[in-house]
Amino acid sequence: ITTKSGKEIITTKEHPYFIFEKKMKSIYAGELKEDMLIATPRIIHTKTNEILLPEAEKIILQLKTNAKKIIFPEKVNSELAEFLGYLTGDGHIDEHKIEFTNSDFDLRKRFSYLAQKLFSVSIREIKSRNTFNIQITSRVLNKAISGLFEIPFGKKADKVKIPSKILKSNNHILASFLKAYFDCDGYVPKNKRDIELATASKIMSQQLQLALLRFGVISFVKVKKINERNYYLIYIRGEFVNKFIKEIGFNQ
DSSP states (O other): BBBOOOOTTOOOOEEEEEESEEEEEEEGGGGGTTTOOOOSOOOOOOOOOOOOOOOHHHHHTOOOOSSSSOOOSSSSOHHHHHHHHHHHHEEEEEESSEEOSSSOHHHHHHHHHHHHHHHHHOOOEEEEEEEEEEEEOOOHHHHHHHHTTTTTTOOOOOOOOOOOHHTSSSSSHHHHHHHHHHHHHHOOOOOOOOEEEEOOOOOHHHHHHHHHHHHTTEEEEEEEEEEEEEEEEEEEEEEHHHHHHTTTTTOO
16 A cells, blocks of 8 residues: 555555545455545654663674774764764765765764764864765774664665664654754755655655654655666655754754
8 A cells, every 4th residue: 555645555455444535434455445545643652762782882892903992872862863864864884984975064063073972083074076075984883883773884875774773762862863864865945845855765765754753744755766766755845844843953
């Protein structure tokens, strides 16, 4: 079943759904027809727990090197979530380095500040063609970040997703991740009351829709094919733009 807003679900024909036809009523999935109005949540309430990171110390000890020792937060917090949002949006990670590439000076400054505060690592800024990138060279940190937060080494555009530890965290932490991610990949058109974001990752588009519902923000997803590749466009419109700004916002 696919809704007009882009939500998808695989279901049995016997599963009941609520639809609206003059009034709410329940019918089986096998009886659904195109253009029927299916009831879906406008907000998702979740119970969350503090997410501890004992695995980080094990990874650091296993990969002990002669390089400067890094530190790592003992639990998931809002600043770690923000760092991961930037890395997911405009970052790159491989066995040798972490890079963050963005033309905005303030975002690079913020990313550098978070990296140094969270991990006590050295950073350097390099001019690359028409932009700049921040580099962190730490094999230990790369392994820890990738392993703990499911960020793949190498090309990741069609594989990125919201780390499960972020999704299991409270709304304040989730909002920090989303704010940084939208800072990188979000777009506000001129003369429109819209917020838009494009991703090559289908699972990211699905996760974003559900994550935004934790703040009462309803979004729509459309698929656009560019050079034989699918891109998923997330749209936030109207009153939900105001709710996004209030509950999540932008750093820029």
